[in-house]
Amino acid sequence: MRRRKSIVALGASLALTLTLAACGDGGSDNRADVAAPTLSDSPELQQLVADAKKDNCLTLYGVPDESTLKAVTAAFTKEYDIPVSFTRLVSADLSQRFSTEAASGAPAADVILLTHSPFYKDALAKGWLNPVDKAGVPAYPGTFPTGYTADDGATPVVQLVATSLAYNSELVKTAPDSWEDYADPAYKGELLFAEPTSSPANVAFWQLMRDTYGDDFLTKVAANKPKWYNSAVPATQAVAAGEGSLAFPGVTPIVNSLKGSGAPVELAKLSPTTGPEIALGLTAKSKCPNAAKLFANYLLTEEGNTYLNKLSGDISPFAPNAKDFVRPKPVPDAQAQEISRLLGAP
Structure with missing residues (x-):
């Protein structure tokens, strides 16, 4: 029996x-074996780092599992000495929370990592999110893989679940x-x-x-x-x-x-x-806009994006096996x- x-x-x-x-998806068993990246420098990145340090704050709303968010934000803080707080909920709850806060003119999150849905297009149209391709993020669009964007390039897709x-x-x-x-x-x-x-x-x-x-x-x-x-x-x-x-x-x-x-x-x-795609958004009227752009830059480089997806067990748009994932x-x-x-x- x-x-x-x-x-x-x-x-x-x-x-x-x-x-x-x-x-x-998400939640790798091998986090201890994943090394956080140190990103290559440039004058543009140096200026962004200096501006972000003046912000000295960052709040993230995200749907990846809590241990992934904890690890990637800790690595970012170690790299740039900027403290990060995060809230982890499912996409439906986070998008509702973000919408309520943004509609009131007091958004708490500076950057979001949510399952891509019509929410992003709506939030961009209402001025709650800034188009990432026009935000002055050094790594984007840059060498970010073509084809892994949404909303006419305004929204980068950072994880394939x-x-x-x-x-x-x-x-x-x-x-x-x-x-x-x-x-x-x-x-x-x-x-x-x-x-x-x-x-x-x-x-x-x-x-x-x-x-x-x-x-x-x-x-x-x-x-x-x-x-x-x-x-x-x-x-x-x-x-x-x-x-x-x-x-x-x-x-x-x-x-x-x-x-x-x-x-x-x-x-x-x-x-x-x-499967679902996790996309990145930058909050309009952010309290820490430069830190948000720096964090976005961290996740939109090949090194940072590969690190994030190794932590979660998902597919990076930079990965060779991304071709096996059919975008929904x-x-x-x-x-x-x-x-x-x-x-x-x-």
Whole structure:
């Protein structure tokens, strides 16, 4: 008989994860092995550093996991001796908080790292954010990879949060090597999935699967009778407990939290893939505008951006494997409903 762990026993390890899930991936196990960069100097950067030191403050709103934000802000402070405070929440909560503050004329954040969405275009139009490409950031646009911007270049995308496959390592002895495993009849009754329309990233993933493998793939997945959940958290928790073999989507903080409690759950990083994109924004009417630009510069250089993504376990736009990440596009409601129907989702 299949070994099953108690869902209740795993619940404590997910107390923090419940707040992490909506931002997507992140949370590397190898932070101690990641060296913070020292950036090359230039007269333009020297002047920005001098102006930022006069600010001597910086407040960040971000969705990457807390340990990533703590590490990257500590590295920035070590490099430039500028103190940083940060608030970490999921994108929906942070965008609402930022909007309320900006609308009142008293924004608390100087820089934001949120999942890219129409929020950015709206905030730029309302004058709550300054276009980064016109802010005087030395590294941007500069050598920043072309194609990894949004809002006509005003918004740089700094992290690609790739969707992975989660599996129970006691029930699946060999890590899956293709998304097509979801359609393998051997996994009938063994699939535990977040509902395809539960997030824009999820429906974008299934649109990619439809484009790559065709409608027949989705109907074969449906024939395996997935059990549907309202998010990645309960789906992955149930796979970790042995209630099924494969989960969707695989989210690194969730899996790492469960692994830390001793659960037999792992990630398979497959391609092609897509997922949320984390974008950077500079607050208009910032209290510390030069420090915000300096922090943006830190994350928009190849060294700083690679460091950030090694900390979080995500893909840097500078990385060779960025080509395996298909940038998400909005899926029309009619197509989303058709995807749900093909998958047999509620």
